[in-house]
Amino acid sequence: MNAWIVAAIVLLVAGLGPALLFCARGSSASRLVGLQLAGVVGVLVLVAIAEAAGQPMYLIVPLVLATLSATGTLVFTRTLHQDVRAGQGAGDDG
Amino acid sequence: MNILITVALTLVLAGAAVVVFTPVPSRQAVVLSVYGILLAALFMALQAPDVALSQVAVGAAVVPLIVMLAIRKIDSLRAARRRQR
């Protein structure tokens, strides 16, 4: 058990856990904060796991996640603006 | 490594529960995106970078975009019907 595994476990529990909690409550716009946190911490977790396994070639995965998580957030900021403008999430009576 | 896998599995299970028990689809789409990141972390811990890469590629932008566009289309169809009545 090396330091990178400990780092990965700590980041999972103290980073992605709270991100999931943020996502579990509130309006869809406030859940976006959880998604942002999950994207950033997720990159760190993936780097830590790659180092823990001693396999530098795994690092392509955090690289792709870092590039695409910004796009993922943009998807929601583009499509959720109606909810934000209506305050409490218009059209959410589904 | 085993503790790491156990922690990641528990987080994935919790994430699946949050996705399923979020009733409003537009909120569910955001949670689905986070669930994809949790799955990618689990796949990396299981030494499957190929699978983690494809989960990240599909789950980060493409599937959330399709889901959100379908939700918006259905919402706008309903709003148009409501205006007609």
Add this chain to the structure above:
Amino acid sequence: MYPYVVAGAILFLGVIGIARSRNLVHAVVCLAVAQSGTYVLLLTVGYQRGATAPIFQSAPEKAGYAATLVDPVVQALTLTDIVVSATVTSMLLALAVQIAKRHDTVDPDELRSLRG
């Protein structure tokens, strides 16, 4: 044992979500979650303690090198699984949009009463 139980639990969570669903889009997302249980099951079946990903950096010298790698066959199966899941999701969402256009609702219960 715990990893297999988690895979089964994810499958059941997705199925329960589909049964409770009041919105077809919600049901489609729950189906995607149910399918993600199969990814977890496949990958945990192929995992071996202390092994690394089945990717070589240089030609192996020892004959028993394969025993230090996790199972590549289940990883390839999971890759196919993820692609199929994405295409099924898009097909079903297109179907949901078409139902909304024709029937004015995406609630499965209302759809049934419309037919009767």
Add this chain to the structure above:
Amino acid sequence: MSRGGRYWVLAVGIAAVGGALAWAFLSMPGFGGGFHPYRDAAVAAALRHSTANVVSSVNFDQRGFDTLGEETILLASVVGVAVLLRPLPGERHRHGRQGGHVLGTTRMLVVVAVPLTLVLGIDVVAHGAVTPGGGFQGGVVAATALHLIYVGDRYRVFARLRPIGLFEQAEAAGVVAYAAVGVAGLAFGGSWLANILPHGTLARLVSAGTVPLLNAAVGLAVAGSVVVLLSHFLDQRFLSPPPGTRHAPGDGTQP
């Protein structure tokens, strides 16, 4: 069936499937064990063809025919979505601005991220045989780059930059190229999708025979089909609902 009745059926189904799964899990080899006969066979076969990434070797060499089936599923779903989302009679294209204001920082992010994502996608496809990655993952990443233009900017710029016919042809060309490599294997190697090219040195960019070629074909097909698939959903946003479709007689509302 009422909701209560549905839950009863669900409970019976979960109990039955849960029991079967528990039985299977108890008789399976335990988690993390060393018993993987398929792994031993697949790794040996990959080493014979000098393929560093054994997962790519399984997908594009040992199980190449299954991957062709997967491509066909992708093609079929694109056709299905195109049929399902065709404009109904009376629906018209709305032109004009898309709602919402785009910040300057968002535009800048798009300018930086589009080339970066595109290059990353091509890189993932090109190194499919030697590092994690491959045609499918890289194709999706490259398609995401094109859709970044939509999420960051106006739809009209996007529509001009995305000649949809070209992507439909790219998708078809990818599938045809995959089948062509298969036929070439049949002609020169004696079996469908036989790995006929020289295998090269393990872990070099040009190695593993036909695997990089098949990776590129799949990358082309996946990028094309994801762009076409998303564009059908995007076009739905710009269709105005037909006036009174539901009340018009004989429009197929009743099954």
